[in-house]
Amino acid sequence: MNLTIEQKRLDFINSELGYFIEDPSRRSVDKKGDCYYRHPDDGRPCLIGKQISDEDYDLGMENDAVGCVDKYVWNKLSKDIQNLGGDFLSSLQRFHDSYRNWTSTGLSEEGEYTLNGIKEKYCGIPRDNIHSA
DSSP states (O other): OOOOHHHHHHHHIIIIIHHHHHOGGGSOBOTTOOBOSBOTTTOOBOTTGGGSOTTTOOGGGGSTTOOTTSHHHHTTSOHHHHTTOHHHHHHHHHHHHOGGGBOSSSBOHHHHHHHHHHHHHHHOOOGGGGGGO
16 A cells, blocks of 8 residues: 555654653653753664664764754665655654653643644644544
8 A cells, every 4th residue: 555645744753753752751851851862871762863773873963953854864864764854854853852842741732732733734634633643
């Protein structure tokens, strides 16, 4: 079955972001709220860091808020992940990195609202239908 790009993006949100929504302590953030591709203490990956193999990861990725569409990081992502689109992945990275979107048990109200906007924009799901997606 050939999935549309919108369905592939929704699947990515549900599986990859869902992993962090299920247990926000899995996020790769320090006590100050800074996010890492791989946490320096225990190697815990962030949303985009999970998409980078151990062989392709290096500490240089952690410099100066390098985004996933920066060539340095982008080239470490698989073609399947790249095919989801740079704007989509950047939106998810910003979403994942923002403390405002999270509580200790899942998404905040603001996080739910923002994620619904991402689903609407990149997955073609009208906000009226988000709860069922």
